[in-house]
Amino acid sequence: MSEAPIRFAIVNTDGAARAGLLTTPHGVVETPVFMPVGTAASVKGVACDDLESIGAKLILANTYHLMLRPGAARIQRLGGLHKFSAFPHAFLTDSGGFQVYSLAGQRKVTEEGAVFRSHLDGSSHALTPESSIEIQEQLGADIIMAFDECPPSLAERSYLQESMDRTTRWLHRCVAARRSDRCGLFGIVQGGLHQDLRREHASQVCAIDLPGFALGGFAVGETPVQMHEGVACSAPLLPQEKPRYLMGVGTPEDLLACVAAGIDMFDCVLPTRCARNGLLFTSAGRLVLKNARFAEDELPLDAECDCYTCATFSRAYLRHLLITRDPLASRLNSIHNLRFYARLMAGARAAVIGGTYAAYRRRVEERIAKTRATSHSDACWSKGSQV
Numbered sequence: 001m002s003e004a005p006i007r008f009a010i011v012n013t014d015g016a017a018r019a020g021l022l023t024t025p026h027g028v029v030e031t032p033v034f035m036p037v038g039t040a041a042s043v044k045g046v047a048c049d050d051l052e053s054i055g056a057k058l059i060l061a062n063t064y065h066l067m068l069r070p071g072a073a074r075i076q077r078l079g080g081l082h083k084f085s086a087f088p089h090a091f092l093t094d095s096g097g098f099q100v101y102s103l104a105g106q107r108k109v110t111e112e113g114a115v116f117r118s119h120l121d122g123s124s125h126a127l128t129p130e131s132s133i134e135i136q137e138q139l140g141a142d143i144i145m146a147f148d149e150c151p152p153s154l155a156e157r158s159y160l161q162e163s164m165d166r167t168t169r170w171l172h173r174c175v176a177a178r179r180s181d182r183c184g185l186f187g188i189v190q191g192g193l194h195q196d197l198r199r200e201h202a203s204q205v206c207a208i209d210l211p212g213f214a215l216g217g218f219a220v221g222e223t224p225v226q227m228h229e230g231v232a233c234s235a236p237l238l239p240q241e242k243p244r245y246l247m248g249v250g251t252p253e254d255l256l257a258c259v260a261a262g263i264d265m266f267d268c269v270l271p272t273r274c275a276r277n278g279l280l281f282t283s284a285g286r287l288v289l290k291n292a293r294f295a296e297d298e299l300p301l302d303a304e305c306d307c308y309t310c311a312t313f314s315r316a317y318l319r320h321l322l323i324t325r326d327p328l329a330s331r332l333n334s335i336h337n338l339r340f341y342a343r344l345m346a347g348a349r350a351a352v353i354g355g356t357y358a359a360y361r362r363r364v365e366e367r368i369a370k371t372r373a374t375s376h377s378d379a380c381w382s383k384g385s386q387v
Contacts, residue, residue: 005023005024005182005184006022006211007022007023007211008020008021008211008212008241009021009023010240010241012352013352014351014352014356015260015357015358016235016236017260017261017262017357018264018352019031019032019349019352019353020243020264022058022264022265024090024142024184025142026082026088026090026091027057027088027090028057029057029058029089029090030057031243031264031349032255032259032263032266032345032348032349033265033345034255034341034342035060035092036054036059036060036271036272036338036341037059037062037268037269038059038060038085038087038091039062039065040066040069041061041066041081041085041087042085043056043059043272043338044272044334045276045330045334046272046335046338048085048087048088050334050335051087051089051338053307053308054307054338054342055339055342055346056089056338056342058089058090058091058092059089059090060092061081061091061093061139062096063093063094063127063135064096064127066093066135066139067096067127067135068118068120068125072134072136072138072139075138075139076138076140079140080138080139080140081140082140090142091139091140091141091143092141092145093136093139093141093145094247095132095136095144095147095148096135096147097114097132097147097150098150106119109149109166113126113128113129113131113147113170114127114149129147129171129173129177130173130177132147132174133147133174133179134179137178137179137180137183140182141183142183143184144184144185144186146167146170146171146174146187146188147173148170148190149163149166149167149170149190150190150216151163151220152217152221153192153193153219153227154221155192155221157194160190160191160194160197161197163190164191164200167201168201168204168205171187171205172208184210184211184212185210186211186212186213186245187205187206187208187212188205188215188247189201189202189206189213189214189215189234189237189238190217191217191234193222198230198233198234198237202234202237203237210242211242211243212242212243212265213239213243213245214245214246214247215231215234215238215247215263216247216248218230218246218247218248218249219249219250219254220248224251224254227254228254228257228261231246231257231258231263232257232260232261235263244263244264244265246266247267248267248268249266250268250270251270252281252340252344252368253368255344255345255348256344256348256361256364256365257361259348259352259357260357260358260361271334271338271341272337275338276329276330276333276334278290278319278322278329280301280333280337281336281337281340281341282302282304282305282340283303283304283340283367284367285368285369285370287301287302287315289315289319289322289333290319290322290323294315294318296316297314297315297316297319298315298316299314300313300315302336302340305336306339306343307335307336308332308335309333309335318332318333347364348360348361
């Protein structure tokens with residue numbers, strides 16, 4: 001089978017930070033890049049024209065959710081994810097491994113795969129390396145992920161070792177199960193916070209010639225400092241010439257720290273989940289829109305932002321929509337937060353190309369710190385509750 005048309009070129013580096021170009025069957029993506037999460041082939045409340053204005057060229061969809069409804073075979077009959085959703089740019093699908101993990105007592109993991117009960121109706125389903133690959137190929141994603149087990153980062157070492165070894169065996173089954181040459185398969189490195197396990201697993205996973213590699217099992221229980229340190233040690237274990245994807249991360253501070261470590265790709269529900277709860281990311285720090293002081297505030301969310309929301313509406317109006325639970329609040333706030341993340345990554349890329357990344361990171365973090373003590377994004381989301 002010929003390799004999928006996923007190519008990666010590094011444009012410039014600044015320390016460990018990289019600026020690159022990721023070529024997919026549906027266009028070229030500039031990195032570092034943040035992928036909006038479109039769990040069910042839709043970034044919740046955000047239309048395709050909004051995604052265009054945000055500048056999104058790569059979004060993530062979820063194997064677990066789409067296999068349950070409307071079903072991968074149906075999406076395939078309807079032309080695949082791109083035609084089904086009318087999103088013309090690139091899709092990455094996760095394998096379902098994290099969602100299976102997050103079901104906790106509703107699932108059982110064996111060597112064959114995972115058996116779980118649907119969060120929708122309690123019906124029993126199974127995912128294996130083979131079925132995960134088949135589903136992702138039916139969906140027609142540009143980048144597909146190997147089926148892995150994602151244990152909590154602070155799990156017992158013996159369990160991390162067992163899970164890691166199983167993930168390696170599953171990866172070989174994923175490779176053997178591939179049928180489409182239009183989907184680029186990424187391998188996933190696990191190992192928790194144990195650097196020797198990370199090195200061992202990276203040597204196993206990266207021995208297979210795949211178009212890209214990911215770090216899994218971060219931001220699932222450890223502190224941000226532990227996560228940043230773990231990523232800084234783990235990113236160099238992945239091939240220099242291939243794209244590096246950190247799964248399920250995170251806050252703006254997380255992204256800045258992990259770009260500095262050499263990560264190219266990110267995804268997280270945080271910006272849209274926070275948007276729906278009225279927490280906005282701005283160039284002056286976090287803004288809690290429910291606060292009464294914004295009730296008559298005629299300023300935009302962020303005077304430096306070029307998104308539709310900031311160009312059109314006042315904080316007072318956006319607060320009114322939020323307080324009255326108008327669905328428009330979710331859309332407008334999500335547009336802004338996603339554009340903030342896109343601008344954050346574009347700024348990081350420009351800084352890497354210009355050789356000023358450390359100064360860029362410091363400047364952004366100083367602004368964020370102004371409101372960090374009074375606005376806690378962690379209260380707006382729980383990575384373990386993405387199902």
